[in-house]
Amino acid sequence: MKRAVLWLLLVLAAGAEPHSVTFRVWPPGTRVTMANSARSEGFLGLSGVPVPLDEATIPAGTITLSFEYPGYKKESRDVKGRLLLGSAVWPPEDQPEVRLLAGSSTVAARDFAREHPVFLAVFVLLGVGLAGAEWMRRTSHGRALRLARLAEDEAIQKAATLEASLDPSLAVSLNGYRILRELGKGGMAIVYEVERAGEATPLALKLLHREISENPDALKRVRREVRVWRELIHPGIVPLLDFGEINGRYYFVMDKITGDTLQRRLRQGRVRPAEAIRFMDAMLDAVAYAHGRGVIHRDIKPDNIMLREDGRLQVLDFGISRSVDQQTMITLGDSVLGTPAYMAPERFSGQNDFASDQYALGLIFYELFTGVYPMGEDQDIGVLLGKQFNYTPPRMSAVDARIPVELDNLVMRMLEKDPVQRFPSVEEARQALHGALGKKGRAVLV
Numbered sequence: 001m002k003r004a005v006l007w008l009l010l011v012l013a014a015g016a017e018p019h020s021v022t023f024r025v026w027p028p029g030t031r032v033t034m035a036n037s038a039r040s041e042g043f044l045g046l047s048g049v050p051v052p053l054d055e056a057t058i059p060a061g062t063i064t065l066s067f068e069y070p071g072y073k074k075e076s077r078d079v080k081g082r083l084l085l086g087s088a089v090w091p092p093e094d095q096p097e098v099r100l101l102a103g104s105s106t107v108a109a110r111d112f113a114r115e116h117p118v119f120l121a122v123f124v125l126l127g128v129g130l131a132g133a134e135w136m137r138r139t140s141h142g143r144a145l146r147l148a149r150l151a152e153d154e155a156i157q158k159a160a161t162l163e164a165s166l167d168p169s170l171a172v173s174l175n176g177y178r179i180l181r182e183l184g185k186g187g188m189a190i191v192y193e194v195e196r197a198g199e200a201t202p203l204a205l206k207l208l209h210r211e212i213s214e215n216p217d218a219l220k221r222v223r224r225e226v227r228v229w230r231e232l233i234h235p236g237i238v239p240l241l242d243f244g245e246i247n248g249r250y251y252f253v254m255d256k257i258t259g260d261t262l263q264r265r266l267r268q269g270r271v272r273p274a275e276a277i278r279f280m281d282a283m284l285d286a287v288a289y290a291h292g293r294g295v296i297h298r299d300i301k302p303d304n305i306m307l308r309e310d311g312r313l314q315v316l317d318f319g320i321s322r323s324v325d326q327q328t329m330i331t332l333g334d335s336v337l338g339t340p341a342y343m344a345p346e347r348f349s350g351q352n353d354f355a356s357d358q359y360a361l362g363l364i365f366y367e368l369f370t371g372v373y374p375m376g377e378d379q380d381i382g383v384l385l386g387k388q389f390n391y392t393p394p395r396m397s398a399v400d401a402r403i404p405v406e407l408d409n410l411v412m413r414m415l416e417k418d419p420v421q422r423f424p425s426v427e428e429a430r431q432a433l434h435g436a437l438g439k440k441g442r443a444v445l446v
Contacts, residue, residue, distance in 0.1 A: 020053070021050070021084055021089065024090065025097060026100065028047055029069065032045055032067055034063050034066075041066070050390070051390070052390060062079070073103050075101075177197075178194060178197065179205070181193050188208065192205045193205075203241065204253070204256040206252045208251065213248055226240065232289070232293065238316050239255065259306055261303050263303045266302055266368075270371035279305075279368060280365050280433060281433060283305065283361055284429055288425065295318060297317070340381055342363050342364070343388065344388070348385060359416075372399055374393035375387045375388070395412060396411060406436035410432050414429060
């Protein structure tokens with residue numbers, strides 16, 4: 001009786017202020033859901049970060065918490081709801097944390113290495129010793145090969161800097177493609193304007209950085225995705241024309257698009273509603289087409305959306321972004337990681353599926369219609385991480401009252417933190433858009 005009274009006083013003292021609980025569940029980022037006799041299972045948040053809870057979400061009686069993480073066995077625990085609402089962490093510090101059991105020997109071995117660094121150090125030292133012996137054997141040949149490749153890289157960069165299109169004698173040729181100038185560079189590749197021998201049509205050649213080209217695992221994925229990318233024939237997707245290797249570096253050849261990125265367009269000012277509707281439908285159509293063929297983009301952002309001078313919208317880098325895994329991308333810089341500003345919450349814990357692309361599209365659509373990035377102006381990675389997990393932006397209609405409720409509901413559903421609460425597919429989101437337009441008509445947004 002006394003404990004119930006104490007709990008009631010705590011709740012009254014807290015008033016309407018939200019209460020946060022950090023779930024001590026290993027590994028961090030474990031998905032936490034709740035179920036009780038009166039409710040169906042509902043998503044609460046991820047372990048390791050504060051999760052806001054209140055009386056409307058958590059009943060006082062017994063509830064069942066479930067914990068899931070890819071590669072681990074699901075666990076469940078029964079707990080009194082009032083204990084969660086009166087605690088800052090669960091399980092309490094004086095109790096052991098919940099640890100999910102590894103679902104395979106590979107995961108178990110990885111966990112063992114993390115928890116027993118001494119053993120890992122011994123294996124690393126053995127590996128270093130063996131690698132050192134092999135390195136000594138190949139030193140002279142490796143040095144010569146590296147010098148040749150560096151010379152080739154420098155020649156390519158020099159030719160692009162001097163704009164060889166003005167002086168053919170300065171041009172460097174890559175497997176029949178003559179480099180004219182550099183168009184841009186990022187953490188994964190450098191993009192050049194090129195032309196094929198005997199043809200005057202300009203093309204874009206994306207030359208992967210050597211760090212990626214020399215990564216066997218990344219290359220295996222690149223080759224697999226190239227086969228899929230070649231089959232993506234859609235007016236909203238930039239097609240792959242050629243793929244090859246030169247001097248140890250791999251390249252992709254695509255049409256050179258005359259136009260601008262959606263990112264630059266957004267910086268010029270707010271997009272007209274009718275134009276935003278057209279952009280939205282085109283993006284949904286292209287991504288739904290790719291998803292229907294089993295391809296996840298994983299790096300959808302305004303910089304990867306091209307607005308052509310002929311009025312068409314096209315999505316870039318299908319196949320490339322999915323081929324380089326998160327660990328590889330981290331070593332190459334944030335620009336390749338898949339811009340955190342447009343990453344779904346589940347992606348920070350290593351989960352990637354079609355719903356993650358849908359969340360990224362929702363962020364873009366919000367900005368298209370309101371002129372405001374939904375997660376705020378602070379682009380610090382720590383701030384973005386917290387907001388992607390726990391912050392729900394105001395409804396679009398609160399920013400601009402002219403936005404119809406049907407369109408508002410559509411975009412806000414795409415931005416649900418729990419992937420299960422989003423549309424079952426991007427195609428269904430597109431059908432919902434058509435339904436919203438049918439109810440209000442395009443004239444409402446003009």
